Amino acid sequence: LLLHQVANRLKACITEQDIIARLGGDEFTLILQNVTDLERAAKVANSVQHALLTSIQVKKETVYVTASIGITLYPEHGKTVEELVKRADQAMYLSKKKGRNRYEFFSYSIEEKATEKRKLIEEIKLGLKENQFELYYQPIFSVDGKSITKAEALIRWNHPQKGLIGPNEFIPMAEKNGLISDIGRWVKSQAIQDCTLFNKISKRLIQVSVNTSPLEIDRSGEWVEQWIQASKQFNLPEHSVLIEVTENTLMGTDSEIKRQLRRLSEFQIDVAIDDFGVGYSSLAYLQRLDIDILKIDRSFIKDIEKNDNSIALVRAIITMAHNLNVEVVAEGVEKQEQYMLLKQMQCDYIQGYYFSKPVSKKVFVSEFIEE
Ligand code: C2E
Ligand code: CA
Numbered sequence: 001l002l003l004h005q006v007a008n009r010l011k012a013c014i015t016e017q018d019i020i021a022r023l024g025g026d027e028f029t030l031i032l033q034n035v036t037d038l039e040r041a042a043k044v045a046n047s048v049q050h051a052l053l054t055s056i057q058v059k060k061e062t063v064y065v066t067a068s069i070g071i072t073l074y075p076e077h078g079k080t081v082e083e084l085v086k087r088a089d090q091a092m093y094l095s096k097k098k099g100r101n102r103y104e105f106f107s108y109s110i111e112e113k114a115t116e117k118r119k120l121i122e123e124i125k126l127g128l129k130e131n132q133f134e135l136y137y138q139p140i141f142s143v144d145g146k147s148i149t150k151a152e153a154l155i156r157w158n159h160p161q162k163g164l165i166g167p168n169e170f171i172p173m174a175e176k177n178g179l180i181s182d183i184g185r186w187v188k189s190q191a192i193q194d195c196t197l198f199n200k201i202s203k204r205l206i207q208v209s210v211n212t213s214p215l216e217i218d219r220s221g222e223w224v225e226q227w228i229q230a231s232k233q234f235n236l237p238e239h240s241v242l243i244e245v246t247e248n249t250l251m252g253t254d255s256e257i258k259r260q261l262r263r264l265s266e267f268q269i270d271v272a273i274d275d276f277g278v279g280y281s282s283l284a285y286l287q288r289l290d291i292d293i294l295k296i297d298r299s300f301i302k303d304i305e306k307n308d309n310s311i312a313l314v315r316a317i318i319t320m321a322h323n324l325n326v327e328v329v330a331e332g333v334e335k336q337e338q339y340m341l342l343k344q345m346q347c348d349y350i351q352g353y354y355f356s357k358p359v360s361k362k363v364f365v366s367e368f369i370e371e
């Protein structure tokens with residue numbers, strides 16, 4: 001019923017010589033005659049957006065819809081139907097990505113980017129096969145600044161051509177393409193092996209902190225079972241792994257995720273909320289979900305020595321966390337003043353360039369855990 005009404009509104013935007021068709025799903029195609037310049041096409045796109053502004057009544061429901069539009073011109077952007085439709089599609093995805101309810105023209109750079117993305121995906125697959133990934137470790141110090149009790153595992157990619165690549169350049173792409181689970185499995189097994197090594201060398205517990213993407217945690221519970229399996233297989237000492245989840249993972253927390261996190265704590269695998277403060281930041285999570293550690297996002301620490309509001313916020317977070325029996329890590333501590341303030345506020349752990357950048361496993365072992 002909704003598609004019918006949308007089609008009617010679209011019809012009102014075109015002339016009699018033009019064609020409107022529904023290609024499938026919620027996608028429509030408008031083929032405009034005698035439109036030779038971008039400006040005219042943009043006008044029609046505008047009128048389409050306008051036509052959808054008012055609500056649509058479907059039975060008893062009031063529905064609002066918007067259009068994300070991609071535009072191609074014949075013959076500049078293709079000479080065949082297939083080419084024109086495919087490229088309009090790419091432009092449409094760009095307008096979705098830029099926030100929807102807008103239009104974008106096709107450009108060849110869009111296509112180049114799409115090709116680059118496909119290449120990157122193939123390269124990630126190959127990289128996993130050929131062992132091009134590596135875990136770096138950043139020490140997390142107790143607030144006394146002397147002892148290291150934890151280290152965060154941060155993935156790096158030794159790309160055969162491009163050199164060392166940081167996670168921000170491939171994790172988001174891996175998340176979009178289902179590769180994140182493969183990466184996550186690799187990280188899990190590497191982190192567990194490294195953790196075993198650290199504990200052996202240091203003869204004490206160094207908790208390895210592992211990042212997870214919300215997309216890794218499946219509703220079926222496979223992810224959590226794999227962690228449990230692996231920790232049994234390697235005979236991991238209790239509390240030797242800390243899993244960092246973001247607030248996105250916890251958002252809306254259906255009971256399934258909650259159950260899975262509880263499974264982890266049954267096996268003495270700890271859970272931290274990463275980047276606390278930038279997302280939905282509900283302190284209720286801390287209580288409801290058996291969270292062990294809260295990591296205050298770097299953005300609050302960045303100007304803490306200059307900004308009274310940041311001080312107030314960080315102090316409040318620490319106090320509340322402590323009242324709920326949750327310990328606090330401050331991330332991104334770069335300056336001594338920041339460290340001093342955090343110490344005063346009784347933050348439990350400090351992580352940041354002030355103490356150390358993330359370093360390779362080898363350096364981590366020789367600088368931080370060997371006597
Ligand atoms: P994150 O979990 O917030 O990790 C902390 C990031 O802040 C790291 O960047 C670290 O190098 C950087 N950092 C640490 N101390 C400081 C500081 O004092 N100042 C500044 N400016 N930066 C600091 P990195 O290694 O580039 O990682 C970026 C993000 O990639 C991580 O953010 C995490 O979300 C993601 N990531 C890293 N490894 C993995 C992984 O194995 N799996 C998944 N799913 N995500 C990962
Ligand atoms: Ca993290």
Ligand code: CA
Nearest residue numbers: 274275295331
């Ligand atoms: Ca973080």
